Amino acid sequence: xxxxxxxxxxxxxxxxxxxxxxxxxxxxxxxxxxxxxxxxxxxxxxxxxxxxxxxxxxxxxxxxxxxxxxxxxxxxxxxxxxxxxxxxxxxxxxxxxxxxxxxxxxxxxxxxxxxxxxxxxxxxxxxxxxxxxxxxxxxxxxxxxxxxxxxxxxxxxxx
Numbered sequence: 001x002x003x004x005x006x007x008x009x010x011x012x013x014x015x016x017x018x019x020x021x022x023x024x025x026x027x028x029x030x031x032x033x034x035x036x037x038x039x040x041x042x043x044x045x046x047x048x049x050x051x052x053x054x055x056x057x058x059x060x061x062x063x064x065x066x067x068x069x070x071x072x073x074x075x076x077x078x079x080x081x082x083x084x085x086x087x088x089x090x091x092x093x094x095x096x097x098x099x100x101x102x103x104x105x106x107x108x109x110x111x112x113x114x115x116x117x118x119x120x121x122x123x124x125x126x127x128x129x130x131x132x133x134x135x136x137x138x139x140x141x142x143x144x145x146x147x148x149x150x151x152x153x154x155x156x157x158x159x
Contacts, residue, residue: 025146035135052091053124057125060121062076095117096117
């Protein structure tokens, strides 16, 4: 497969990556960062920190069979257990979450959104959804460009 200067892609591991590929990756990273920045600022405007918002979203967005305990939430947020505990503590003080013992195992503590937390998350999610409707297409297009030059795709073409 021949690559044009407008459509370059990195080769296998260890080979050089073209300037165009760096620009594509940088554009994708920029689009992600712009969205995240918007999301972070919206959370702060509602009186919570971005990671607190992410915790609330993780609780609400868990699969139905998942348990909203500290281990699960730590994994979903890519945080250490103690950091998740601190986030829960702060949200609990704000009245956005509550802890309750599990019905299955009294040693397990489940984290749940309160009515206040549900409303706060609903407001944040509505604003973020609106932003995604505006900026999402550019983010998706940027991702498509990066993926169109992925090593896995080239292997399939060459196979």
